[in-house]
Amino acid sequence: FYNASSSDAMYNLGVAYVENNEPMKALICYQLTTQANPRSAEAWNNLGVIYKDMDNLPRALSCYQSALRIKPTFPEALNNMGVVYTIMNQPEDALPYLNSALQVAPNYAEAYTNLGKLFQDAGDADKAIQHYERCLSLCPYSDNAAHNRLLALNYSLRQSRDSITAAHTAWGQDIRARALRAAASCESYVCNRWGNSRSLARQLRIGYLSPDFN
16 A cells, blocks of 8 residues: 655655656655655755756755765765766866765766766866766767767867867767667557558548547
8 A cells, every 4th residue: 555654655756756757746755755764865866956957056965965974975976966066167076076976886977977077167178088988988878978078079189180070970970870770660660560551652541539439
């Protein structure tokens, strides 16, 4: 049976609301979770993410700090602290948190992307590229890291014009190939499901089915 006072149930409901793109309902659920179970580091962290997305950065930091007081080696909370400090243009505060996240979780791809963004904002394109490429080695389809890498390449003093052009060309070709695979998969699904003729000369039938089936 559903127990409205269960912190686990309330937390899971918050996760469901996030997945359904209903952040305000998720916010309430996470708040209730932390009231019922103040030591839920995951709820504090998720609460911080929502406040960050609402541009309430001080409140987000407070939530992440609450998570880290409970679980000091929580990589997601460490990473999120670094992200908020980067947004606040405080790289000297962000760097230790991002480094700590990677010390705890060396294969945390997203943290490498965020570290790359920190160096990119600080004007060190080559260090940024290094971290973006590390992320891509762990997560080849990280579009955020790949896009930021291309941008950083434009500002690198170590890259030739030809290497930059080749990187952009390769990225475009990869995107095109992925789009074609997706389109082929979709077309195959539609054809197999409905069996419609693909002939442009076939007769087109248009119908309408009302909600009451009349």
